[in-house]
Amino acid sequence: MPAHQDKTQLRVGRLVKAHGLKGAFKLELYTDDPDRRFVPGAEFTLQVPESSPWHGKTITVREFRWMNSHAVVFFEGVEDRSAADELVRAILWIDQDADAESDEDDAWYDHQLVGLDIVRDGAVIGRLARVEHMPAQDLLIVKTMAGDEVMVPFVSAIVPEVDIRAGRVTITPPPGLFEELEPAADDAVAETAQEADGED
Secondary structure, X not given: OOOOOOEEEEEEEEEEEEEOOOOEEEXXXXXXXXXXXXXXXXXXXXXXXXXXXXXOOEEEEEEEEEEOOEEEEEEOOOOOHHHXXXXXXXXXXXXXXXXXXXXXXXXXXXXXXXXXXXXXXXXXXXXXXXXXXXXXXXXXXXEEOOOOEEEEEOOOOOOOEXXXXXXXXXXXXXXXXXXXXXXXXXXXXXXXXXXXXXXX
């Protein structure tokens, strides 16, 4: 009997909008090798709202092509624009062996990230609790040393480095993301002056 292998999922694309009248989609890519990922017959798990008739289903690629530098994909069972409109904004996932390493730059599995130290200015300020995949972008949910949870947009401007081997994620968050901003000294002086005026 073959040994059981755990599976994890890798997000590879999002269906941005219907294209044309024959069920095609413009595709936002989350993979560096779309021509290999989106071959005819490739099957994806759909992330759609629970109210969608496609919830809990998979979908199979019928054709993948480039049109004016845009990735366009056709799926089996989606034959016209009205059917395509039901799937707009759906996110596509594929199953991978949990112990397999991604061969793409800047691509990690959730299980590789969860539990890593979050480092700011050289100091550990928390740990990565989970990753939430939103339509617009991914969010890193960081559990701080105080036990609070902070949502950090998973973009290169704020998360410049992910070092799986070292067990850390380096972040450069904007002011106020992890702490309440202290009132400026000038504001405090202004408030004192207003209070004094009010007493006259």
